[in-house]
Amino acid sequence: xEVLLGLLAxxxxxxxDLGLTIRESIGHxxxxxxxxxxxNLKKLAAEEFVTAKVQRxxxxxxxxxxxxxxxGRERLAKWLAVPPQPEVPRNELLLKLFFSAQVTPDLPIAYxxxxxxxxxxxxxxxxxxxxxxxxxxQYPDTPYWKMAARFGELELxxxxxxxxxxxxxxxxxxxMSGRTAIDAAAAKxxxxxxx
Amino acid sequence: xEVLLGLLAxxxxxxxDLGLTIRESIGHxxxxxxxxxxxNLKKLAAEEFVTAKVQRxxxxxxxxxxxxxxxGRERLAKWLAVPPQPEVPRNELLLKLFFSAQVTPDLPIAYxxxxxxxxxxxxxxxxxxxxxxxxxxQYPDTPYWKMAARFGELELxxxxxxxxxxxxxxxxxxxMSGRTAIDAAAAKxxxxxxx
DNA sequence: GGGTGCATGTAATGGGTTACATGATTCT
DNA sequence: AGAATCATGTAACCCATTACATGCACCC
Numbered sequence: 001x002e003v004l005l006g007l008l009a010x011x012x013x014x015x016x017d018l019g020l021t022i023r024e025s026i027g028h029x030x031x032x033x034x035x036x037x038x039x040n041l042k043k044l045a046a047e048e049f050v051t052a053k054v055q056r057x058x059x060x061x062x063x064x065x066x067x068x069x070x071x072g073r074e075r076l077a078k079w080l081a082v083p084p085q086p087e088v089p090r091n092e093l094l095l096k097l098f099f100s101a102q103v104t105p106d107l108p109i110a111y112x113x114x115x116x117x118x119x120x121x122x123x124x125x126x127x128x129x130x131x132x133x134x135x136x137x138q139y140p141d142t143p144y145w146k147m148a149a150r151f152g153e154l155e156l157x158x159x160x161x162x163x164x165x166x167x168x169x170x171x172x173x174x175x176m177s178g179r180t181a182i183d184a185a186a187a188k189x190x191x192x193x194x195x
Numbered sequence: 196x197e198v199l200l201g202l203l204a205x206x207x208x209x210x211x212d213l214g215l216t217i218r219e220s221i222g223h224x225x226x227x228x229x230x231x232x233x234x235n236l237k238k239l240a241a242e243e244f245v246t247a248k249v250q251r252x253x254x255x256x257x258x259x260x261x262x263x264x265x266x267g268r269e270r271l272a273k274w275l276a277v278p279p280q281p282e283v284p285r286n287e288l289l290l291k292l293f294f295s296a297q298v299t300p301d302l303p304i305a306y307x308x309x310x311x312x313x314x315x316x317x318x319x320x321x322x323x324x325x326x327x328x329x330x331x332x333q334y335p336d337t338p339y340w341k342m343a344a345r346f347g348e349l350e351l352x353x354x355x356x357x358x359x360x361x362x363x364x365x366x367x368x369x370x371m372s373g374r375t376a377i378d379a380a381a382a383k384x385x386x387x388x389x390x
Numbered sequence: 391g392g393g394t395g396c397a398t399g400t401a402a403t404g405g406g407t408t409a410c411a412t413g414a415t416t417c418t
Numbered sequence: 419a420g421a422a423t424c425a426t427g428t429a430a431c432c433c434a435t436t437a438c439a440t441g442c443a444c445c446c
Contacts, residue, residue: 002290003290006290006293006294006297009294009297014397014398015397015398015399016396016397016398026289026290026293028284029284029286029289030284030285030286030289030290031283031284031285032434033434033435033436034397034398035399035400035401035434035435035436035437036433036434036435038397038398038399038400039399039400042399057396057397058442058443059396059442059444060396060441060442060443061396061397061398061441061442062397062398063396063397063398076294076297077297077298080291080294080297080302081302083305083306084287084290084291084306085287086313087285087286087287088226088406088407089223089224089225089226090224090225090226090282091224091282092279092280092282094221094225094343095197095198095221095224095279096275096279097339097342098201098221098339098340098343099201099271099275099339100275100339102204102268102271102272102275103272103275107275107276108339110278111278111279114278118281140296141296143364143368144292144293144294144295144296145293147292147361147364147365148292148293150357150360150361151289151354151357151361154353154356154357155350155354155357157353158349158352158353159350161349162345162346162349162350165345166342166345166346169338169342170342209425209426210425210427211424211425228406228408229425229426229427230406230408230409230427230428230429231405231406231407233426233427234427252424252425253414253415254413254414254415254416254424255413255414255415256412256413256414256424256425256426257425257426258424258425258426259426283434283435
């Protein structure tokens with residue numbers, strides 16, 4: 001709901017564009033589906049937080065370009081003044097890892113390797129985001145946009161460092177899984193005593 | 196749903212205990228409310244993934260102790276074998292920061308300072324979690340539990356480093372906000388050219 | 391000819407939180 | 419006396435995703 005207001009405060013655009021913009025520029029910390037965007041735009045228009053102009057097109061459907069109103073800006077400012085509530089995280093990968101003693105270690109190993117691959121790709125995307133922000137020169141916004149992007153970058157780096165550490169340990173566990181649990185525990189004791 | 200199965204695979208317990216356990220040991224990456232736990236336990240029992248035993252108490256309501264069945268373990272293993280889907284993140288703080296050009300910088304400054312305070316507290320909690328895991332000696336599980344806790348730790352550290360970096364920049368922006376936007380932009384240009 | 395992109399929208403479905411209700415005990 | 423803890427459970431509600439529907443244009 002308020003994301004729409006926030007983005008329209010930067011620039012008027014259509015519901016479709018809002019979807020694209022959300023995915024491309026704030027997708028790493030926020031998400032909104034079209035099944036949410038279109039009905040919410042209607043509600044915002046009904047309460048006069050935004051106004052719509054129809055733009056006819058040939059061959060393609062009409063575009064509804066939404067602009068924020070003064071009333072909308074007030075509502076946005078009011079929302080921005082509400083301290084953000086701590087989120088309830090849900091990390092399925094960690095949950096499965098937590099229960100992985102129930103299966104063989106090669107399952108979590110595969111998951112972490114997949115995670116490393118996708119996150120490495122994302123890391124490169126952040127460089128592009130920074131460059132895009134630098135090019136845009138939308139003055140008062142840019143420092144905030146960069147901070148948000150930087151957050152994603154630092155978090156990703158932390159994830160990758162963790163994943164490497166965890167993978168090393170999982171592979172050790174995997175090698176030991178041939179022996180019995182007691183042997184494995186003893187081996188670990190010995191190693192820890194050694195250093 | 197499957198969290199319940201996973202936790203009951205470690206140890207039989209009541210719905211109430213499941214709620215406490217989730218909050219205390221996996222609360223940093225997963226959450227489940229009682230409005231979810233109790234109905235789901237009923238469903239799991241109806242499909243024979245778990246069985247219940249009633250434990251009478253004086254003064255307090257009866258406790259329903261749930262245990263996982265063979266069928267339940269199979270279902271858990273099957274679920275663990277499904278690759279975890281990448282989550283849709285939602286970070287309200289970052290979203291508000293992203294739009295903060297609409298307000299004065301002291302708003303995001305306050306939010307980040309609050310975040311730093313709460314996360315520092317959490318960081319200390321992680322030490323306790325590690326110690327608790329070390330004490331428990333629940334053999335095959337402990338390495339996985341430690342990895343999950345380590346994830347939370349590293350992520351927190353990354354957040355804190357980011358917050359310090361961002362706070363420094365926000366305070367700079369705040370000092371400049373007395374002058375006009377053009378002055379501020381010019382000042383930044385100069386600084387960047389200087390180094 | 392068939393897939394993809396543009397562009398809007400609705401309906402079904404599912405997931406989850408919050409609030410409420412109960413009732414005894416223990417702590418402040 | 420009043421609040422908090424133990425312990426279960428239900429119902430109302432909100433939010434969100436997914437699937438579906440439409441229809442033209444463009445590319446292979």
